[in-house]
Amino acid sequence: MAAHRPLERRAVAEVMTLDLLTISESESVLMAWELMCQAGVHHLPVADDEGGFIGVVDAQTLTASWNASGPEQARRPVTALLPPGPQGAVPPTATVAEAARAMVKAGRDYVPVTDDRNVLVGLLTARDLVSGLAGVHRDVAPRSGGMPSLYRIEPVFPAGLPGHPDAGRMGPD
Helix, strand or coil: CHHHCCHHHCEHHHCCECCCCCEECCCEHHHHHHHHHHHCCCEEEEECCCCCEEEEEEHHHHHHCCCCCCHHHHCCEHHHHCCCCCCCCECCCCEHHHHHHHHHHHCCCEEEEECCCCCEEEEEEHHHHHHHHHCCCCCCCCCCCCCCCCCCCCCCCCCCCCCCCCCCCCCCC
């Protein structure tokens, strides 16, 4: 029945992205970039050390603030890229039209979706809106609760490079 209602009247929970890749506040800008590239995503919710929602870093902000002047810039905490002020979240019961207005007001192509305890439950993006408008339904397994999945990717250095555990050992010929 929900699919027959116009998109703007549907609840955000019906079209939002549920399975989110997140990053910890203690991670670097470089790690955020790597996660976005490897996963092919444009938005990374940032979690505090207890798993609580802090904000969202998007690819546009990351690329606009990228500074290749030295490694210390790449090692800045990802929280340095969070937009100032509140994130303008909406509840999952908000209509798509209300969420779209929040996106326009914030000047962003996403809006965080939080529950009544400010726990992130999803993210509504411009892509979700276009998919909903096109009638494309993406099947996603329901989440078990709490902060969305936090995947951790560790960099792997080729043997022989500084920083690799086997850097001082001779390899086979």
